[in-house]
Amino acid sequence: MLGDISFRNYKKNDIHGLALYPATMVAPVQNIILQELLKSEDIYSVLDPFFGSGTALYEALELSPKIKLIGCDINPLAHLITKVKLQGLTKNIKKDVEKLKYYLDNIQIDNYSFHNMNKWFRSDIIDSLKKIRQSIMLIECKKNRLYFWSILSTFIRKYSNTRSSTYKLHIKDIDSIQRMKNNLIDDFLTSVEQNISKFTISSSNVKLYKKDSLKQLTKFKNNSIDLSISSPPYGDNATTVPYGQFSSLALHWIDKKDLVFDGWELNNYSAIDRRSLGGCYKGSIENETGSLLLQPFLDNISKSKQKKVISFFRDYFIFLDELCRVTKKYIVLTLGNRTVDGVNINLTSITQEYLEHNNFRNIYECDRDIPNKRIPKLTSKVNNIPVFSMNKEFVIIHKKIV
Ligand SMILES: C[S@@+](CC[C@H](N)C(=O)[O-])C[C@H]1O[C@@H](n2cnc3c(N)ncnc32)[C@H](O)[C@@H]1O
Incomplete structure (x- = not known):
């Protein structure tokens, strides 16, 4: 379906280099995926439920200037950066x-x-x-x-x-x-x-929510979005990428009147991360399919480390259920598989199987190396065994079976 998507030499000399944000998607990758899907079918709306710096939404706008863009992110800094990219500047x-x-x-x-x-x-x-x-x-x-x-x-x-x-x-x-x-x-x-x-393009057909996706998606109608595209967190923020902590110094300086800011975000440096996907333990996974898919991985993780994994997947499966409900045609996800306690948690295969179970057929999958990573490939040693950080990401595309 798609050609080489490594884009090894991609440098953010375009609008995506506007502001620093962690773990952003690679714009040309999202662009060729969207190109392919937008030409194959009528797509009028695109949702990114974890838009971060707005890479996918911006690429969708570039390909289809009239398209309806909907996005959600819990972090006010992500909201600010994405809003700026999509709404542009004035002539003054x-x-x-x-x-x-x-x-x-x-x-x-x-x-x-x-x-x-x-x-x-x-x-x-x-x-x-x-x-x-x-x-x-x-x-x-x-x-x-x-x-x-x-x-x-x-x-x-x-x-x-x-x-x-x-x-x-x-x-x-x-x-x-x-x-x-x-x-x-x-x-x-x-x-x-x-x-x-x-800044060469902009749109007013945009709805960006500075909200928890788990709550926001419940407000959307069934099949109301043609295409959902995102790179969700790969685990709880505290032990993967602390987007909130990263943003907190900037958020302290920016005038709160210019942020979508509820007040709790700067209670402490971890406030945003704790309210993010899997940020706090709410009990075991209630969903049977999800539990069955995760169990083989949990079996090999020590009890003390299981809790973090369960917290994340409990939220993640709720998110996937909602995503399947609101999406009419395609779901595109860029994912990474993290290692916990020496066990590689295959978020990609878990997600694929979960989506299949929810009536979304897998039509494409590929992986790409993540070059120029800020996190070194070898991050730590546990019991003298080296732990490698993620250096591959996976792209999966699923289509709703009608
Ligand atoms: C991998 S990043 C997305 C990066 C984005 N694709 C880009 O290219 O910049 C994941 C995003 O999910 C957001 N996030 C985590 N938990 C969330 C939640 N419960 N609701 C909304 N956003 C959340 C984080 O703030 C972060 O911006």
Whole structure:
């Protein structure tokens, strides 16, 4: 069906490089899958229930400008970045950049602060961030303001005291903190100016929810979405990718009025991760098919580690049930198989069988190497046995049997 999908040399020089977000999908892969499906059938709506930085939704828009885009993500930073990519900028953006520069030159630093600000940022960086924050807040046009915030989010992390080698918050050593050169305002402005030209399309036919997908999907009607495409988390965020923790420093700086923000998200650095898929234990898996598929893997995992796996799959099967209910034609998933206690949990085969059981026939599967991974291939040793992190991802396409 599809040709080579390795895209080894893909660099995010396009709009997907706008802001840093963990574990993003590879845009050209999603693009060729969508191309194939959009040409084979009439597809009027696309859903990504875990849109992250909006890769799949943006690629769908590029291929089909009138298509209805629906998405959900629990993380306000993901919501911000995706909204900006899809809604674009106004024609006054260059004037707003000039205003921004003027404010940056003339602003008086205020006394904004948050818990542990001085732990995560050097004092001169705090001053620069305050200047940028206050200047962005003075821009009247919301669309352009959101663009400035999304660009800033990457630099907040880059200039923070947390290590860049992990998505978790992990303080750098004193030397590295002191060695950092403060080029923040210039870097920010350069990126603001360079990224403007990447905005060539936009859509108003978009509905993005900053919500828990498990709850949001229950509100959608049966068969109301033609095509669902996503890369769900591969396990609970705390032990896989802590999207919430990664985003928390940026979320502290961005004006809450410009975020879809309920208030609980920054209660602590793990608040978003705990409310994400599999983030807290709610009891055993109630679903019989799911239990049977998971049991062979659980049998080989120590009791202490089983709980995390059960928490994740309990939520995951509920999610899959809802996805099958709301999707009319195709489900496309990009998945990874993680290792727990030395056991490779085959999320891909579990998902395939589960979808088949739910009336979605598998029509395509392939794997691709994940190049340039931030997480080293060998992540740790357990009982002196090396544990390899995921370096392959799997794409599966299922079609509803009618
Ligand atoms: C693998 S990432 C998606 C990346 C995306 N495909 C991209 O290219 O940027 C998984 C996403 O699921 C979100 N997520 C996890 N649990 C969620 C939940 N219960 N409801 C909504 N979103 C959730 C995370 O915030 C994260 O953005």
